[in-house]
Amino acid sequence: MELAKERSSCTNDxxxxxxxxxxxxxxSNWKCGRNYPDTVACAKIAEITEIPLARVLGTVGEARAISREEKAVWRRLASAAALVLMLIPLASRVQASTDLNGRAGYALCEIR
Structure with a gap:
């Protein structure tokens, strides 16, 4: 929740x-782990912090999970969301092109 406060520019709970x-x-209960945000609250957290919803849901799901196996599944979901975030800037630098035979290809370049 501290990250949510920071990313949303909130100064207190x-x-x-x-x-x-x-x-x-x-x-306060979420911060202390007494309970966790429901899916609607997770969506609001994602919206105000600009953190991907899948990452918020994965983090909350992992915290809520009881078994190691279930925690691992939620951790993978959160990690997948983080990976997608890393790939988005890369995708913005990929430009389609064609070779002399008209075949499609892609070149890495920066688009500003």
């Missing part, structure tokens, strides 16, 4: 709670 439409006690 009350401000974050207000932006999420929940009580300050809910945010």
């Amino acid at each position: 009350s401000e974050l709670a207000k932006r999420l439409g929940v009580t300050r006690a809910s945010v």
Whole structure:
């Protein structure tokens, strides 16, 4: 939740709670691990922090999971979301081209 506060420019739990439409006690409980945000709250967290929803859901799912196997599945989901984020800037630098025979190809270049 500290990352959520930081990424949303909230200075305290009350401000974050207000932006999420929940009580300050809910945010406190999430921070302490007494309970976890539901999927709607996860979507709001993703929206205000600009963290991919899959990563938020994966992180919360891992924290909520009981077995090692279940935690591993949620961790993979969160990791996959992080990988996609790393690939997006790469995709913006790939430009389609064709060779002399008209075959499609791709060249790595920076698009600004």
